[in-house]
Amino acid sequence: QVQLVESGGGSVQAGGSLRLSCAGSAYSYNSYCMAWFRQAPGKGREGVALVDAFGGTRYAASVEGRFTISKDNVKNTLDLQMNSLKPEDTAMYYCTRGASRSCAWAADMYTIWGQGTQVTVSS
Numbered sequence: 001q002v003q004l005v006e007s008g009g010g011s012v013q014a015g016g017s018l019r020l021s022c023a024g025s026a027y028s029y030n031s032y033c034m035a036w037f038r039q040a041p042g043k044g045r046e047g048v049a050l051v052d053a054f055g056g057t058r059y060a061a062s063v064e065g066r067f068t069i070s071k072d073n074v075k076n077t078l079d080l081q082m083n084s085l086k087p088e089d090t091a092m093y094y095c096t097r098g099a100s101r102s103c104a105w106a107a108d109m110y111t112i113w114g115q116g117t118q119v120t121v122s123s
Helices: none
Strands: 004-007 010-013 018-024 034-039 046-051 057-059 067-072 077-082 091-098 110-113 117-122
Touching (some): 046 067, 046 077, 057 067
Antiparallel strands (some): 018 077
């Protein structure tokens, strides 16, 4: 059974940093798109950062230059380094796997989701 487990969330003041990690099982990260999404209270789920099977990365405009996505195909881990955090980054963050090697921003293109980890940024 494929599982994704996130860790590393927490509370931080604006301007601080957090590193999220996602551990996967039962498949290789180099065969699929992997991504981080987030969902704030009362809002829809939005893509934050994507990495395709070939290592290509894409970022939402709101996090470009502040967040970095990385993966380890041997350890089956996916990380999100978040710097210069802002209160508007407050959300539940989810690790997810796509259905193919290429990535898309639509949440319904992702078939496996972790349980989420909460990130709270105070001003």
